[in-house]
Amino acid sequence: MDELITYGPELAQGFLENIKLALVGLVVSFILGTILVAMRVSPTPVLRAAGTAYVNVVRNTPLTLVLAFSALGLSDQLGLVFSDQPETNSFWLVGLGLGAYTAAFVCEALRAGINTVPMGQAEASRAIGLTFFQTLTMIILPQAFRAVIAPLGSVVIAMIKNTTVATAGGLLTDSAATMKIVFDTTGASIPIFLGVIAAFMVLILPIGYFTGWLSRKLAVVR
């Protein structure tokens, strides 16, 4: 227990870094994921192919490789630098890398949501004379949106857990890296491990409950 108290402030600092990373990843992945899903369902074959290629490649690449590549490859070799401060630079690299990786999963969740709307809904709305935009905005998207709440919640939770891989991107201030550094001096410490896990659970549990509750509340009865 003493170890947790001694190193608590450092670990909390690291955990704050995880939260900040998650926020950056959240914004980037939702914007990019929405663009990708628009590409994947667009009537233009080229955009569909480009979106599919991105999703398939990114989904099948380990996040560790994505982050290691953005640090060593993009930044060191190709000169993509966000800041002179090495820490700030790797923070943005990891945040953007995480966002680019998660965007593929956001895109798939959104697409699955559109696919849950039965064909009959669109056919019925056309039959009663709604225009394309009315069909889209009044019939399909409201149903699709409700269907994706829970899957998007799990994508966000997985992304929060994935912020720990930041070490691979050269960010040595997050909670996983801090825990490793502390373990180097103290050896494996059960209180520290439990403390860090508890912090993650406190962050993750409410998201899971909230999205689960919301999706049940808004579920479309069929």
Added chain:
Amino acid sequence: MSTSVLFDVPGPRARVRNHLLTLVSVVLVGAVLYGVYRGFDAKGQWAGKIWEPFIQADTWREFIIPGLIGTLKAAAAAAVLAMLFGMVFGLARLSDHAWIRVPAGVIVEVFRAIPLLLLIFFIFYLAPSVMGGGDYAFFAVVLGLTLYNGSVLAEVVRAGVLSVARGQSEAGYAIGMRKNQVMRLVLLPQAITVMMPAIVSQLVVLLKDTALGYIIAYVDLLNTGFKILPAVFFGSLIPAAIVIGIIYVALNMSLSYLATWLERRTRRSRKVTAGPVEPPSAMAAVGAGQPTGGPIID
């Protein structure tokens, strides 16, 4: 896209518009690809010299193949153990006895909620103090992957058994079978067919996650290909990343295709009373709501 819920079959005007959009997007996609190409070119990343190591047999023999074997070894060991773990805990969660069901449930939920890398770190540092000195990188990677993916698979097993129509087990009991016989002879054979696609897609996740071993210096494909190889062949970092990226994507995609093929086969088959099980979402990992089958991530 006449099959899409979003679009009608295009009329003449819409067709012209679509052709225009296609043209614009060809130019856009081409511009992006050309931009990337030029960016790499400006830094001399297409120079033959730095790509040369990858057409030499020695590079493959000394770096890439051993790394690939390391990755596959860890993935295979973890896959077998995770499936065992998943089977045991999945069935334990379905037990009629609360003293089995509740602890199994707690273990499964907790291991699904822990970030995998933290678990691997912890095992990596704990192992030497419990079992004496030595190299525990392989052990930590395999045990971490087993505990995490095993817990996810336990949920798959549970959902699979629950998805078999109730009449099946009722019929089993009606002809005088015991609980064990109903599970072994009636429910599991049907459930396993239904679970196969979800199990295979979880194995893709497992294979991808072996790359976390890179962080604790386990000798896997990422380590030999991305750390050791560029250190030997100076300047070959980007080519190395591209080559091992292609290997990872090829490996995982072939596994993913196996999963979709299995899923289609399950859908076609009439012998099974239930549709394929969706992989459980991470949301269910924290015990909220039904496994709704979000995409598998991490």
